[in-house]
Amino acid sequence: MATLKDVAAKSGITVTTVSRVLNNRGYISDETRKKVYAAMKELNYQPNEIARSLSKQKSTTIGIIVPHIDHPYFASLIRYLEIEAAKNGYKIILCNSQGKFEKEIDYLEMFQSYRVAGIILCSSSVDIGKFVSLHIPVVSIERPVDVGTTSVECDNYQGGVLAAKHLIEHGCKYLIHFSGIENEKMPADDRCRGFLDVCEKENVLHKEVECKADNYVSMEYHSLIERVLKDNPLVDGIFASSDLIAAQVIQVARKMKISIPEELKIVGFDDVNIASLTSPTITTIHQPIKEMAHEAIQCLIKCTGHSVVPSKIQLPVSLVKRETT
Amino acid sequence: MATLKDVAAKSGITVTTVSRVLNNRGYISDETRKKVYAAMKELNYQPNEIARSLSKQKSTTIGIIVPHIDHPYFASLIRYLEIEAAKNGYKIILCNSQGKFEKEIDYLEMFQSYRVAGIILCSSSVDIGKFVSLHIPVVSIERPVDVGTTSVECDNYQGGVLAAKHLIEHGCKYLIHFSGIENEKMPADDRCRGFLDVCEKENVLHKEVECKADNYVSMEYHSLIERVLKDNPLVDGIFASSDLIAAQVIQVARKMKISIPEELKIVGFDDVNIASLTSPTITTIHQPIKEMAHEAIQCLIKCTGHSVVPSKIQLPVSLVKRETT
Numbered sequence: 022m023a024t025l026k027d028v029a030a031k032s033g034i035t036v037t038t039v040s041r042v043l044n045n046r047g048y049i050s051d052e053t054r055k056k057v058y059a060a061m062k063e064l065n066y067q068p069n070e071i072a073r074s075l076s077k078q079k080s081t082t083i084g085i086i087v088p089h090i091d092h093p094y095f096a097s098l099i100r101y102l103e104i105e106a107a108k109n110g111y112k113i114i115l116c117n118s119q120g121k122f123e124k125e126i127d128y129l130e131m132f133q134s135y136r137v138a139g140i141i142l143c144s145s146s147v148d149i150g151k152f153v154s155l156h157i158p159v160v161s162i163e164r165p166v167d168v169g170t171t172s173v174e175c176d177n178y179q180g181g182v183l184a185a186k187h188l189i190e191h192g193c194k195y196l197i198h199f200s201g202i203e204n205e206k207m208p209a210d211d212r213c214r215g216f217l218d219v220c221e222k223e224n225v226l227h228k229e230v231e232c233k234a235d236n237y238v239s240m241e242y243h244s245l246i247e248r249v250l251k252d253n254p255l256v257d258g259i260f261a262s263s264d265l266i267a268a269q270v271i272q273v274a275r276k277m278k279i280s281i282p283e284e285l286k287i288v289g290f291d292d293v294n295i296a297s298l299t300s301p302t303i304t305t306i307h308q309p310i311k312e313m314a315h316e317a318i319q320c321l322i323k324c325t326g327h328s329v330v331p332s333k334i335q336l337p338v339s340l341v342k343r344e345t346t
Numbered sequence: 347m348a349t350l351k352d353v354a355a356k357s358g359i360t361v362t363t364v365s366r367v368l369n370n371r372g373y374i375s376d377e378t379r380k381k382v383y384a385a386m387k388e389l390n391y392q393p394n395e396i397a398r399s400l401s402k403q404k405s406t407t408i409g410i411i412v413p414h415i416d417h418p419y420f421a422s423l424i425r426y427l428e429i430e431a432a433k434n435g436y437k438i439i440l441c442n443s444q445g446k447f448e449k450e451i452d453y454l455e456m457f458q459s460y461r462v463a464g465i466i467l468c469s470s471s472v473d474i475g476k477f478v479s480l481h482i483p484v485v486s487i488e489r490p491v492d493v494g495t496t497s498v499e500c501d502n503y504q505g506g507v508l509a510a511k512h513l514i515e516h517g518c519k520y521l522i523h524f525s526g527i528e529n530e531k532m533p534a535d536d537r538c539r540g541f542l543d544v545c546e547k548e549n550v551l552h553k554e555v556e557c558k559a560d561n562y563v564s565m566e567y568h569s570l571i572e573r574v575l576k577d578n579p580l581v582d583g584i585f586a587s588s589d590l591i592a593a594q595v596i597q598v599a600r601k602m603k604i605s606i607p608e609e610l611k612i613v614g615f616d617d618v619n620i621a622s623l624t625s626p627t628i629t630t631i632h633q634p635i636k637e638m639a640h641e642a643i644q645c646l647i648k649c650t651g652h653s654v655v656p657s658k659i660q661l662p663v664s665l666v667k668r669e670t671t
Binding site: 099275301 | 415429441456590593594596597619
């Protein structure tokens with residue numbers, strides 16, 4: 022692989038001057054610049070980014086931790102994070118914690134060793150307070166806020182409100198909400214609060230069903246849904262806290278010969294591609310994933326090199342009407 | 347952030363010796379080792395991986411380029427690549443080319459600058475011959491083989507054979523195959539060859555419909571499918587070259603009041619999560635994505651530091667029967 026020295030030898034110019042051309046430092050004549058570029062091109066020279074990072078003690082890499090790379094929500098989020106990072110000249114290192122605490126710790130330490138420019142945490146449970154003291158900006162997306170981090174969320178409460186109102190307006194008399202994971206405090210829990218507040222205010226029969234961590238990790242909800250539908254034959258409206266769950270409600274209802282939307286109406290959450298790919302398509306709460314990714318990356322870039330300022334960025338949601346209601 | 351010097355000062359041991367402890371070089375007494383570890387722990391010292399990479403002229407990072415991060419197939423593939431890489435102590439840098447030639451070139455040059463240990467290409471169109479001469483191992487997954495690269499594929503031909511046979515065995519008399527992208531040569535084209543060979547041998551009426559690059563990029567096939575179903579009212583069996591297309595065939599058929607599987611049977615390809623989430627669930631050709639990721643990472647690791655040996659690794663497929671047939 023060609024080095025700076027090779028470029029200097031080829032162009033007949035000193036190493037110092039070649040380095041000044043590369044780093045755009047000081048006055049360089051057009052003629053010299055052209056000679057250096059010609060030699061670089063001929064030798065297929067690539068500046069060594071590892072050396073550059075070292076001299077700057079900082080890379081242009083952003084570390085991202087997600088719990089499930091192939092969950093449709095995270096797949097969509099990663100897509101937009103990568104696009105936003107690339108727009109700003111940053112690369113992403115993607116890590117999958119599989120929801121495991123130890124893996125998250127390992128990855129966070131790795132990011133520290135790599136002198137990443139910042140970290141985006143979409144995973145659950147690590148106390149990231151110590152990273153704050155190391156001046157690595159950390160932005161979390163849809164997870165509980167730690168002291169000293171920035172959190173990007175959608176308006177989960179409003180999402181729950183919109184879902185419940187929509188089902189009630191469409192004549193539902195008995196609503197069930199498949200909510201977040203039991204014993205885990207997440208911003209998504211506010212979806213349930215919004216749902217419950219509307220049901221109570223409108224005096225509509227309702228029930229919350231908490232999912233298990235196992236359901237979340239395996240992305241498998243069928244048996245839970247079947248049990249709930251059998252135990253509650255009068256249910257006519259379901260608000261699922263993800264499109265993934267909503268898709269499985271459709272499947273179970275079909276098996277039980279419950280027609281959608283005639284006998285059972287369903288509202289999902291996220292508005293990821295699965296919501297448009299099921300039959301019938303899923304009415305859902307649109308989470309502005311693209312905009313959340315944009316805010317998270319912008320926020321990281323602003324923080325780079327400075328202490329992290331505690332703050333929260335909340336973006337609005339909206340209801341997308343499709344065929345399940 | 348603590349440096350090697352700080353650790354040396356804290357432990358009262360020379361920088362050279364601390365470095366030997368870190369790199370596990372030469373004889374070090376247990377007492378010295380303990381002192382160094384204690385100082386590292388107290389100072390929360392993290393070895394600088396950038397500096398390590400520089401001194402080795404190689405990182406433990408693998409660069410991955412995919413055309414669509416949120417396509418269910420690539421989401422699943424990325425998941426397994428990350429798991430396999432992590433098992434072997436490698437990290438991944440994930441880049442999304444959005445199917446754009448210029449972006450692929452940019453990313454490949456970035457990987458070169460970063461001295462990545464290897465590159466996995468799941469994207470389409472770049473001539474990677476020049477990377478071979480730079481001794482960066484390149485493994486491609488399901489893309490046309492370039493000279494000097496290693497290619498990992500599934501047995502696409504056999505997949506086409508299994509799909510056509512299954513539809514014919516279930517009584518279909520007129521088969522349509524939604525195949526790869528027109529004017530692009532891909533390993534997936536062999537699915538069509540397998541399909542055609544069986545139809546011709548069995549003397550069954552059939553037709554191939556090529557998809558446009560636009561369909562692939564937007565993941566939107568509804569209008570194409572609707573036109574094909576209207577133009578071919580006698581079709582009773584469809585082999586779609588992805589589960590994504592198969593899911594949209596279900597939706598269009600539902601809209602046109604064609605019952606599945608009674609009037610129309612469908613076989614997809616990939617066996618990603620969407621195949622289990624639609625109603626009805628999709629009979630599909632299982633692509634061994636996990637095993638393909640394993641082979642690709644193993645192959646890269648074997649190549650590391652050596653010239654890339656041209657070769658091809660092909661893995662078997664199988665039919666998974668679900669509700670669309």
